[in-house]
Structures are given as C-alpha cells and as structure tokens.
Amino acid sequence: AQTVTQSQPEMSVQEAETVTLSCTYDTSESDYYLFWYKQPPSRQMILVIRQEAYKQQNATENRFSVNFQKAAKSFSLKISDSQLGDAAMYFCAYEGAQKLVFGQGTRLTINP
Amino acid sequence: ETGVTQTPRHLVMGMTNKKSLKCEQHLGHNAMYWYKQSAKKPLELMFVYSLEERVENNSVPSRFSPECPNSSHLFLHLHTLQPEDSALYLCASSQDGTGLGELFFGEGSRLTVL
Numbered sequence: 001a002q003t004v005t006q007s008q009p010e011m012s013v014q015e016a017e018t019v020t021l022s023c024t025y026d027t028s029e030s031d032y033y034l035f036w037y038k039q040p041p042s043r044q045m046i047l048v049i050r051q052e053a054y055k056q057q058n059a060t061e062n063r064f065s066v067n068f069q070k071a072a073k074s075f076s077l078k079i080s081d082s083q084l085g086d087a088a089m090y091f092c093a094y095e096g097a098q099k100l101v102f103g104q105g106t107r108l109t110i111n112p
Numbered sequence: 113e114t115g116v117t118q119t120p121r122h123l124v125m126g127m128t129n130k131k132s133l134k135c136e137q138h139l140g141h142n143a144m145y146w147y148k149q150s151a152k153k154p155l156e157l158m159f160v161y162s163l164e165e166r167v168e169n170n171s172v173p174s175r176f177s178p179e180c181p182n183s184s185h186l187f188l189h190l191h192t193l194q195p196e197d198s199a200l201y202l203c204a205s206s207q208d209g210t211g212l213g214e215l216f217f218g219e220g221s222r223l224t225v226l
Contacts (some may be wrong), residue, residue: 004154037215045202047141075138091155099168100215102155 002027004094006103013064013082014111020067021077021106034068034075039089039105048090051075084110097100115139118218119202126226127193134222135203141196141216142208144186146178149200149220161186162208193225 003026005066025034027080032053039045051059058066069084072095087110093105118136125131133219137144146158161180175197177189186203203218 009152042219044219045204045215047214050214097158099160099170104152104154 002029002094002096002101004035004092004103004110006090006106008091008106009104010107010109011105012077012111014107015080015084016083018078018080019082021079021090021092023075023077023103025073025075025092025094025101026097027094029071029096032040032094035093035095035100036064037091037093037102038067038086039091040085040087045091049077056106065086079108082110084112086110115216115221116203116205116218118221120221121219122224123220124224125190125193127195129193131188132190133188133203133205133223135188135218137184137186137203137205137216139205139216141205142183143185143206145178145204145206145215146186146188147204149171149202149204155202158188181201190223193223193226198223198225 005024007022017059034051036048038048038056049061049064050060051066058068065078067076089105089107091105094101115192116217119134143162145160148156148158157170158172159178164180164183175192179187200222204215206215
C-alpha cells in the first residue's frame with residue numbers, strides 16, 4: 001500500500017521569508033499524482049498545487065512551487081514570500097490507481 | 113453559497129445517541145466522500161460514493177452508516193459511538209470518483225462523543 005510521510009509536524013517562518021515543507025512517499029506505481037492541500041484554522045481544506053508524476057517540470061502556482069524528485073520519491077513544497085494568510089495545516093497527498101492517501105500534516109506558523 | 117456545506121459544524125453526543133451529519137455540494141460533482149480527521153494522524157477515508165453508489169467502504173465500523181440519496185447530498189448516520197470516534201469529519205466532492213481531479217472539502221463537523 002502507498003504511504004505518505006511528512007516528517008515535520010510543525011514549522012515556522014518569518015513573514016516574507018521562504019519555507020520548505022517536506023514530503024516523501026512510498027509506491028511501486030509509475031503513474032500517479034501528488035498534491036499539497038492547505039487547511040487554514042476552522043476553514044475548508046483547499047488544493048494548493050498538483051503534480052503529475054510523468055511531468056519532469058516542477059509545478060508552480062504563484063508563490064507556491066514544488067521540488068519533485070521521482071527517483072527519491074520526494075515532493076516538497078516551497079512557499080516564497082510567506083504571508084500571514086499562509087498559516088495553516090499543510091497536507092501532502094498521493095493518488096495512484098487507488099484512493100487518495102494523505103500524510104499526517106505539517107502545521108505552518110508565520111511569525112510577523 | 114460555498115461549494116460544499118456541512119452541518120452541524122459542532123456536535124456533542126452521548127454513546128447511546130443517534131445523530132446524523134449532513135453534507136451538500138453545489139458543484140455538480142458526481143462523487144462524494146467522508147473522511148475522518150484525528151489529531152496527529154493522516155486523514156482517513158471512510159466512504160466514497162460515485163453517482164450515488166457506494167464504491168468504497170474502508171473497513172469502517174457499522175456504527176457509522178452512510179447514505180447518499182442523490183449526487184448532491186451525503187449523510188453519515190451515527191449510532192452508539194465510542195469516545196475514540198471523536199474527531200473532525202470532513203465531507204468532500206470531486207468531478208468523478210477517481211479522485212484524480214481536485215477534491216473540494218467542506219469545513220467539517222467537529223464531533224465529540226462523551
């Protein structure tokens with residue numbers, strides 16, 4: 001079965017700085033999708049960014065980008081120019097032939 | 113209206129009570145999901161409905177009973193729960209049941225079992 005591991009339960013960053021959240025996964029599949037979801041306090045979880053495994057180019061969405069290392073099964077999220085509104089739980093997720101599997105989450109705090 | 117709406121937002125119940133959680137999506141999606149979110153644990157998929165048919169039941173105890181009367185509504189009926197069932201229950205929807213597209217989540221129902 002696929003597993004997703006987020007080794008950082010909590011992270012903090014100064015406002016306007018850059019932070020990287022780590023995610024590793026385990027799979028024997030070659031075709032799959034990877035996601036980062038954001039869950040602000042008491043608000044809905046939303047998709048931040050998506051990466052197709054067959055694409056070598058790292059996905060980017062404004063201040064959010066990923067470093068996808070397929071051979072290493074690593075999928076980190078970089079947040080540039082951190083803003084107070086970025087404070088949230090961040091979940092890495094994997095989907096292959098079966099259901100979406102989530103990591104344990106990383107709580108990100110932004111220090112003003 | 114938000115895309116996925118869950119009610120109630122908070123629920124406290126005793127172990128002998130019967131209650132229901134409701135989810136409604138206004139996105140025209142064909143698939144709906146129930147997830148359980150507990151502290152310091154990954155989200156646990158409980159049930160998946162695609163076109164109103166249950167396509168996945170992730171070994172969930174029978175004290176949780178889902179119902180999907182149509183593609184826009186999803187219920188989770190709760191009966192004789194245990195304190196360890198206290199958690200945030202998230203509803204989500206997607207265009208289809210593969211989940212390869214984006215999941216749209218509700219804000220969740222915070223359940224406390226006394």
